[in-house]
Amino acid sequence: MERITGKTFCYVSIFLIVLLLFSITTFAATSSATKKVGDSSATGSVIYATGGYAELRADVNGGTGTGYAELWESKSWWPDEELYDINVNASNKPAANIDYYLTRNNGYYVKATGDTSINHTAKLID
Amino acid sequence: MIILLSILKYEIKQFLRRPIWIVLFIVSIIFCIVLPRENFTDIYDLPSMVYFVMCINLLYLFYGAEEARFEQRNYLDEQVRNLPYQNKYRLGKLLYWSLISFTYYLIFFVSILSYYLFYLQVGFALSTFQTTFVYTFFIWFIPFFFSTIIGYILYSLLPNISCYLLIIIVWFLIMPYNSMLGFIPTSLGAWLINGDPNITKVISVYDMEIMKVNRGYYVQRSFMLIILVCLYTLLTFNLKKVGRYSLVLLLLFSLCIPYFSPFVPQINNRQTNSNIGQKNFFTETVLLEKATDYTLNNYIFDINHHYSKHNLSYKVKINVSADNSDIQLALLDDFKVKDIKFNNKNVTYIHQDNIIALSLPELHGEITLTAETETYDAIAPTSYELIATTPWYPMNPKEALNPYKNGNVESYQINLSELSSVTTNLEIANDQKLQGEAYGPTILKGNYKEKDNYLYPYSVEIEEIQINKERVFNEIENINDRLAANLAPSCESVIVTTLYPAFSANPSECYLYKNEDINQSNNIFTNVYLNGGDTSLFEAIFNNVIEHESWQNYLKREYDEETITRITSYYKRLSEEQRTQLIQKWYKEMEGTVSAEQMIQDMEDKYAEG
Numbered sequence: 239m240e241r242i243t244g245k246t247f248c249y250v251s252i253f254l255i256v257l258l259l260f261s262i263t264t265f266a267a268t269s270s271a272t273k274k275v276g277d278s279s280a281t282g283s284v285i286y287a288t289g290g291y292a293e294l295r296a297d298v299n300g301g302t303g304t305g306y307a308e309l310w311e312s313k314s315w316w317p318d319e320e321l322y323d324i325n326v327n328a329s330n331k332p333a334a335n336i337d338y339y340l341t342r343n344n345g346y347y348v349k350a351t352g353d354t355s356i357n358h359t360a361k362l363i364d
Numbered sequence: 365m366i367i368l369l370s371i372l373k374y375e376i377k378q379f380l381r382r383p384i385w386i387v388l389f390i391v392s393i394i395f396c397i398v399l400p401r402e403n404f405t406d407i408y409d410l411p412s413m414v415y416f417v418m419c420i421n422l423l424y425l426f427y428g429a430e431e432a433r434f435e436q437r438n439y440l441d442e443q444v445r446n447l448p449y450q451n452k453y454r455l456g457k458l459l460y461w462s463l464i465s466f467t468y469y470l471i472f473f474v475s476i477l478s479y480y481l482f483y484l485q486v487g488f489a490l491s492t493f494q495t496t497f498v499y500t501f502f503i504w505f506i507p508f509f510f511s512t513i514i515g516y517i518l519y520s521l522l523p524n525i526s527c528y529l530l531i532i533i534v535w536f537l538i539m540p541y542n543s544m545l546g547f548i549p550t551s552l553g554a555w556l557i558n559g560d561p562n563i564t565k566v567i568s569v570y571d572m573e574i575m576k577v578n579r580g581y582y583v584q585r586s587f588m589l590i591i592l593v594c595l596y597t598l599l600t601f602n603l604k605k606v607g608r609y610s611l612v613l614l615l616l617f618s619l620c621i622p623y624f625s626p627f628v629p630q631i632n633n634r635q636t637n638s639n640i641g642q643k644n645f646f647t648e649t650v651l652l653e654k655a656t657d658y659t660l661n662n663y664i665f666d667i668n669h670h671y672s673k674h675n676l677s678y679k680v681k682i683n684v685s686a687d688n689s690d691i692q693l694a695l696l697d698d699f700k701v702k703d704i705k706f707n708n709k710n711v712t713y714i715h716q717d718n719i720i721a722l723s724l725p726e727l728h729g730e731i732t733l734t735a736e737t738e739t740y741d742a743i744a745p746t747s748y749e750l751i752a753t754t755p756w757y758p759m760n761p762k763e764a765l766n767p768y769k770n771g772n773v774e775s776y777q778i779n780l781s782e783l784s785s786v787t788t789n790l791e792i793a794n795d796q797k798l799q800g801e802a803y804g805p806t807i808l809k810g811n812y813k814e815k816d817n818y819l820y821p822y823s824v825e826i827e828e829i830q831i832n833k834e835r836v837f838n839e840i841e842n843i844n845d846r847l848a849a850n851l852a853p854s855c856e857s858v859i860v861t862t863l864y865p866a867f868s869a870n871p872s873e874c875y876l877y878k879n880e881d882i883n884q885s886n887n888i889f890t891n892v893y894l895n896g897g898d899t900s901l902f903e904a905i906f907n908n909v910i911e912h913e914s915w916q917n918y919l920k921r922e923y924d925e926e927t928i929t930r931i932t933s934y935y936k937r938l939s940e941e942q943r944t945q946l947i948q949k950w951y952k953e954m955e956g957t958v959s960a961e962q963m964i965q966d967m968e969d970k971y972a973e974g
Contacts, residue, residue, distance in 0.1 A: 291883060297914030315400035316412040317563055322865065322882060330900050332918035333909050337883035359914075 269362040273350035275301045282348040284312045285364055289342030292364040295335035296326040296350070303328060303353030307360030309338055312345035321346075328356055340364060367449055371456030372463065379464065385427060392420055393472050397479055407480055407488050407496055408571045414563055417504055418539045420472075421511045421559060424465065425531045428515020431461075436523055445602070454600040458593070461512045469505035473497070492572065499575035506585055507558045513592045514538075514558070520599050554629050555584055555622045561629045569747045569810035569821045569862045578745040580629035580672045583621065590618040627672045651692060651896070655721070656762050658686035663757070665778040669809065674743045677736035680757060686727045693720040694755040694764035698740040705732040719761060733758055742863035749861055751875055752789065752804025753868040753891075759804070765896040768853060771803040771870040778805060787812045787819060789857070789873065803870035806859060820860035824878050829860055832880045836867050839885040843893060846906070848948040851892060866891065895955040901931075901963055902956035906947055910935055927960050934967035942970050 269282035296307035308323040324334045340346055350360035379385065396416040403409065435441055444450050477496075480486045488496075518534065519527050538558045542548055554561050561584075562574055570576065594615040598608065622628075660682050667678040684691070695701070701715045704722060707729045713722035740756065742749045750756050753767040762770040776790055778798040786792075787808045790800035798807070811822040820829055833855070844850055855874035866887040868875045877884070889906070900918075904910040911932060919928045938946070946966055950958040958966075 297912065299914065299917060313403060313412070315415065316403050316409075317414060320564065326914075328918075330898070332900075332914040333904075333912055334886070335907075335909075336886055339881040 267364045269347045270359060271348050271350040271361075272299070272359045273305065273352065273357065275357045276354055278354055279349055279351040280360075282350075282360065282362065284345040284347045285362065286345050287340035287342055287364055290339065290364075291337040292340045292346075292362055293335055294322065294324060294338050294348065295361050295363070296324055296333065297359045297361070298326050298328050298332040299357040299359060301328055301353075301356040301358075303356040305350060305352030305356040305358035305360075307334070307358075308349040308351060309362060310347050310349060312347055325352070326356075326358055328358075367452050368456045368459060371453055372460050375457065375460040376463075385430075388423060389468055392423055393468075393475055396420070396472070397475060401479075404479065404484060406486060406571075407492055408575070410476070410496060410500065411503075411560055411562070411574045414540050414560055417507070417559060418535075418541060420504075421507050421539065422532075422535050424508045424511035425515035425518075425535055426528070428461070428512035428517075429519035429527060429531060430515075431457075431512070432516045432519035432523070436519075450602045454596075457600075458513070458596065461516075462509050465508035465512060466505055469500070469508060472504065473500050495572050495575050498577050499572075502577050502581050502585060503560045506589075510558050510588055510592055511535075513596055517592070517595050517599060551628075552622070554580075555587060557584075557629070558588065569749065569808070569812070570744075571823055573744045573746060576746045578629070578672050579627040580625075580745075583625045583627050584629040587618055587621045587625075591615060594618070626670070651719075651761055652690065652721075654688050655690055655692040656760055657688060658684055658691050658760070659772070660684055660758070660760065661774045663774060663776045663778075663805070665757070665776070665805070667778060667807070668781040669743070669748060671745050673738055673745065674740050675736070675738050676740070676743045676748065677734070678757075679732065679734045682731045682733070682758065684724070684729060684731050686724055689724045689727065691722060691724060692761055693722070693758040694718060694761040695720050695735065695758050696740065696755050699735040699737045699756060702734040702736065704734075706730070708732070718755065718764075720758065731758075744863075747785075747810035748808070749810075749863045750805070750807045751859065751861060751864055751868075752802060752806045752873065753870055753875055754864060757805070762896055763804075766891070766894065767803065767868060767870040768851075768892045769895055773801050773803055775799075775801045776805045778807065780807070785809055785811065787814070789859075803872060806873070808859075817855075817857045818860070819857065821862050821878065824860055828878075828880065829858065829876065832860075832876055832878075833858060833874075835880070836874075836876060836884055836888065839883070839888055840892070843885065843889055846944065846947065847893065847951045849893065849951065853892065868892075893951070893956075895957075897955070897957035899956035899958075901960060902947075902950055902958050905935070905943065905950075905963075906956075923960055927964065930964045931960065931967070934964065934971055937971055938967060942973075946970055 267285065269285045271280040271282035273280040294307055294309050296305060298305065304325055304327045306323045306325050309321045311319045311321055313319065322336070322338055324336055326332060326334050346362060346364075348360040348362045350358055352358065396413060400413070400416070403412065444453050447453065480488075514534065515531060518531055522530055536542065537548060538556050540557055540559045540561060540563045542553055542557065546553070548556065594611050597603070598611055598615075601607075603611070662681075662683040664681040665678055666680075667676065669676050695715065695718065697715070697718050701713065701720065704711055704713050704720070706725055709725070711722055711725065713720050737743065742751075742754075742756070753771075755764040760770070760772075763772065776799060778788075778790065780786060780798065783792070783796055786798075788798050789802050789806040790798040793799050798805070808819070812819055813822055815826055818826060818829055820826065840851065840853070844852075853869040853874050854872065855869065856872045858874050858876055860876050860878050862878050864875060865877045865879065865882070867877065867884045868887075868891045886907075890903070894903075901910075904915050909915055916928070916932070919931070923931075935943070949966065950956060950963075
């Protein structure tokens with residue numbers, strides 16, 4: 239049996255890593271981003287919608303002030319588009335959610351933004 | 365004139381002798397259409413080509429630099445300086461660059477329009493074409509032309525290879541991308557941007573709002589033109605001392621334009637639906653007891669829309685009749701209060717967290733408030749939506765929290781700076797004022813249609829609105845069932861909004877958001893059913909999220925360990941039916957303002973009942 243050379247091993251590894259990354263981005267059902275205290279924003283990974291309503295939610299983990307969970311549509315070659323956002327507040331509104339209709343096969347992701355003093359998570363659950 | 369034409373002819377011949385630029389220009393057009401071809405759906409998408417337009421601008425910067433390099437390599441400058449027509453040659457060069465960039469722009473524009481018309485078969489009206497043409501003229505053609513001059517000037521000042529690095533840095537700083545990253549503050553950056561100052565969409569009643577060239581664009585482009593032409597003239601023209609000094613003075617004067625101009629090209633801010641769409645008015649300010657025990661009436665407004673950015677200002681006089689001297693008014697923080705007078709005397713006030721707190725010298729009198737905004741998203745340069753259910757004007761905080769339950773009819777008189785394209789829930793009187801009685805003033809500027817009881821943007825179909833309305837009413841019915849309530853907004857008239865992204869209602873009007881992709885039940889629940897006060901625990905139980913980590917963290921900050929354990933454990937033990945019974949009780953008896961102690965007590969009792 240022929241030995242697998244280092245070069246072939248290298249090619250196969252790269253192929254598998256690319257495949258793995260592709261699989262993660264293609265089939266992940268949740269885009270999640272956690273903005274820590276001191277950060278201005280955090281961005282989640284792109285997910286591809288199955289078509290139908292998905293839940294956009296924001297949850298306060300700590301800190302003070304207001305945070306936003308922004309729903310973005312990813313577009314190749316063009317600027318991404320913000321579709322909607324919801325807010326939470328550490329003092330009286332620790333969680334918020336809405337359902338938003340996502341078009342099948344389009345790419346979407348979330349951004350957690352808001353006051354630097356808040357720690358919160360933005361999630362898009364398809 | 366003939367000399368100028370001969371110079372143009374000469375330069376065009378030179379251009380044709382260098383096919384590299386022809387090839388680069390043609391390839392750039394092909395790339396701009398072929399690469400994002402799947403993204404093209406409607407003509408409104410053109411501003412989204414911003415990245416490609418940025419690349420074309422870089423190409424023109426290099427082209428300008430190459431023009432300067434070509435001149436230097438062939439010692440053209442020395443030759444021209446000895447000619448009697450030096451200044452005309454330099455002027456001819458400017459005309460030639462404008463001709464080249466305009467020809468490129470025309471080919472580019474026509475190619476894209478053809479793609480829409482013939483390949484995608486998207487038709488559009490003449491007015492759409494006009495808007496598109498004006499937009500692309502200012503955002504595509506003029507920046508291409510300016511880039512050529514900038515490239516030429518930069519290479520003339522730094523005639524070596526490092527100039528190209530400088531060009532890239534300059535390009536990065538003056539391109540729209542900078543407005544997104546904010547390396548230069550937008551107040552200054554907007555004046556330097558050689559392209560579209562808005563990289564993101566501007567939400568408006570008009571799909572093409574982002575393509576509407578406002579007054580700020582004209583001022584900014586004139587500002588840049590003066591600076592570039594002055595610099596070019598100083599560098600290349602043969603001028604006498606007086607001419608040279610005059611140009612320097614003109615240059616210095618034009619640099620001051622941004623400080624004096626009332627119009628600015630930068631119009632978009634971060635578009636936060638949350639600021640206007642979801643009830644979060646009083647996050648940190650607790651409403652003082654009795655501070656909302658007053659009535660407001662006889663509003664008289666003078667409203668000025670400034671057709672630039674999100675700028676609008678107004679002065680309002682209101683008759684107030686209060687039970688206490690310390691009162692609180694609701695007014696969104698986006699509207700910055702300039703001053704408040706009571707019976708023409710200044711009074712002190714604090715405006716924060718969307719609440720104005722002030723102390724009245726007397727219990728009855730007239731409040732005069734002056735406010736202006738540059739940030740309120742529902743105001744765009746050519747349209748706006750000021751709707752009765754939002755505190756864009758001073759109102760009682762209770763009404764702001766729930767206009768459906770706490771709305772009062774008041775009389776209004778409104779003087780607008782311009783009445784064209786304005787639709788309102790008031791009457792337009794003979795003297796061109798808006799006046800009448802309503803639960804609040806709604807003023808919409810833009811292209812709206814009216815049919816039956818619906819008032820809606822021109823781009824929306826009435827069938828869509830009916831479907832959307834039906835959905836909202838189904839959601840209301842579901843909430844009614846869960847709360848054993850029977851709220852039924854009459855919706856005598858339905859107003860469809862594009863900028864206010866949630867359902868809201870007062871006793872006579874319903875406001876529907878045009879986008880039907882959003883399930884509105886949460887907004888309806890808070891905007892129509894809840895009545896202010898601390899309803900957070902009730903909302904958590906209603907939405908079945910009390911066990912969620914974020915809620916548990918919140919409870920830990922607010923209550924002791926024992927309280928949290930008892931709420932959570934009782935909640936887990938209760939059946940779905942028992943939970944529903946408690947929700948109905950808390951809503952019926954206290955409209956959701958249930959305290960933790962009361963909640964535990966009721967849960968205990970309910971659990972004991974079995």
